[in-house]
Amino acid sequence: MSEIIEPLRGMNDVLPDEARWWHRLERVVREVFAAYGYREIRVPLLERTALFKRAIGEYTDIVEKEMFSFDDRDGASLTLRPEATASIVRAAITNGLLHNQRHRLFTLGPMFRGERPQKGRYRQFHQVDVEALGYGGPDVDAELILMSARIWRLLGIGRVSLELNSLGTPEARAGYREVLRGYFAAHESTLDADSRRRLGGNPLRILDSKNPDLAGLIAAAPLLTDSLDPASREHFDGLRARLDAAGVAYTVNPRLVRGLDYYSRTVFEWVTDALGSQNALCSGGRYDGLVEQLGGEPTPAIGWALGMDRVVLLMQELGTPAPAEPPQAYVVLAGAAAAARGLGLAEQLRDALPWLRIETDLGGGSFKAQFRRADRSGALIAVVLGEDELARDVAAIKPLRHDGEQLDCPFADLPACLARLLGGPSVDAAAAARQDRDP
Numbered sequence: 001m002s003e004i005i006e007p008l009r010g011m012n013d014v015l016p017d018e019a020r021w022w023h024r025l026e027r028v029v030r031e032v033f034a035a036y037g038y039r040e041i042r043v044p045l046l047e048r049t050a051l052f053k054r055a056i057g058e059y060t061d062i063v064e065k066e067m068f069s070f071d072d073r074d075g076a077s078l079t080l081r082p083e084a085t086a087s088i089v090r091a092a093i094t095n096g097l098l099h100n101q102r103h104r105l106f107t108l109g110p111m112f113r114g115e116r117p118q119k120g121r122y123r124q125f126h127q128v129d130v131e132a133l134g135y136g137g138p139d140v141d142a143e144l145i146l147m148s149a150r151i152w153r154l155l156g157i158g159r160v161s162l163e164l165n166s167l168g169t170p171e172a173r174a175g176y177r178e179v180l181r182g183y184f185a186a187h188e189s190t191l192d193a194d195s196r197r198r199l200g201g202n203p204l205r206i207l208d209s210k211n212p213d214l215a216g217l218i219a220a221a222p223l224l225t226d227s228l229d230p231a232s233r234e235h236f237d238g239l240r241a242r243l244d245a246a247g248v249a250y251t252v253n254p255r256l257v258r259g260l261d262y263y264s265r266t267v268f269e270w271v272t273d274a275l276g277s278q279n280a281l282c283s284g285g286r287y288d289g290l291v292e293q294l295g296g297e298p299t300p301a302i303g304w305a306l307g308m309d310r311v312v313l314l315m316q317e318l319g320t321p322a323p324a325e326p327p328q329a330y331v332v333l334a335g336a337a338a339a340a341r342g343l344g345l346a347e348q349l350r351d352a353l354p355w356l357r358i359e360t361d362l363g364g365g366s367f368k369a370q371f372r373r374a375d376r377s378g379a380l381i382a383v384v385l386g387e388d389e390l391a392r393d394v395a396a397i398k399p400l401r402h403d404g405e406q407l408d409c410p411f412a413d414l415p416a417c418l419a420r421l422l423g424g425p426s427v428d429a430a431a432a433a434r435q436d437r438d439p
């Protein structure tokens with residue numbers, strides 16, 4: 001036997017038994033985006049490194065140490081996307097989506113960061129990402145937050161809370177940066193190496209440090225809220241008024257600065273107390289300067305990203321059900337003639353009943369072996385075809401999960417028979433529904 005090739009650290013397989021929680025999450029977020037008029041955009045996994053450097057900022061955890069970058073054959077530096085905002089803004093610019101237009105967009109998929117893997121923190125992880133491009137008011141900020149709150153509700157997830165802050169304008173922030181620089185410079189000897197480097201580059205990033213030794217120093221640092229400009233203050237009050245009116249609870253956390261450089265004004269984070277230290281579930285903020293910074297026309301914008309891996313963990317932790325979808329029927333085939341008909345018969349049933357999940361036995365073998373597989377599949381009934389049934393143009397239907405008579409059903413009546421037994425829409429209704437869906 002050859003040696004097994006191990007998977008990469010921090011890159012997980014989602015096995016079929018676990019996929020159903022992912023499906024439930026994906027279904028809910030797609031429903032919510034449809035309900036609010038957000039449209040899907042899909043962007044590449046790979047972009048030029050310069051995009052993320054310029055968008056996310058040099059003095060961020062992501063750009064300093066987390067990016068998966070490599071040189072292409074012609075020497076261009078490429079990076080696996082660590083987040084989606086930069087790519088979506090790039091796509092909006094390069095596809096001309098922002099000429100006198102506004103867009104409410106979402107995407108979902110894998111992101112890559114070279115972090116130390118632990119529960120809830122991986123190197124390939126997955127985000128749902130939403131971006132509203134061209135919207136400047138606090139109304140859209142509130143809408144994005146309402147959308148995330150609705151996702152928690154539909155998933156039955158309690159134990160989440162919302163933290164909110166305003167970072168003000170870049171100008172106001174520049175003033176605050178100098179205040180902070182003075183403060184941390186006075187305590188330079190207590191800083192760690194990361195923070196010392198950021199002191200010269202961007203001292204705001206020190207507030208984002210996860211080093212527990214710095215917690216006290218950070219807690220005592222001057223507050224950004226005190227240097228907020230009047231327009232940003234008004235924007236923030238507008239957002240709070242809308243959240244209050246909609247009954248969304250939050251706490252203002254003046255320490256919330258978020259790990260990316262491109263934010264301005266509104267920033268927020270949904271956190272949970274049920275997942276230990278990987279407590280951030282969904283974070284976002286306004287980035288009014290980013291489009292211009294990436295070469296587009298000045299365009300206000302805001303977005304959030306939800307960590308799907310963590311939300312799936314939380315759903316499992318909180319016992320959120322996610323239905324398994326076993327086949328409803330399992331086709332058992334005895335004899336060469338029946339085996340030759342089996343796949344075709346299942347095709348006809350799928351044609352007639354688009355809702356039907358029917359699995360055909362593959363590989364043959366004894367009746368006993370096939371019934372064992374039928375049972376293990378979780379199907380409710382077996383559709384049995386043997387020589388005797390074939391000779392009479394019928395299939396035998398045998399209940400697998402409850403006591404009941406085995407019954408013979410003529411081939412022509414099989415769809416109606418399955419619809420009745422499985423409680424699905426009848427043949428005509430199913431055909432009409434399909435017409436509706438795939439005209």
Ligand code: ATP
Nearest residue numbers: 120121122125259280281282283305306307309310
């Ligand atoms: P954290 O503080 O936990 O590192 P972050 O500020 O880096 O999070 P964002 O860049 O805002 O996170 O990403 C949005 C969301 O994506 C986070 O709230 C989190 O749920 C999720 N996330 C971020 N990094 C990872 C990761 N390495 N593994 C799993 N989920 C992640």
Ligand code: MG
Nearest residue numbers: 061062115259
């Ligand atoms: Mg991080």
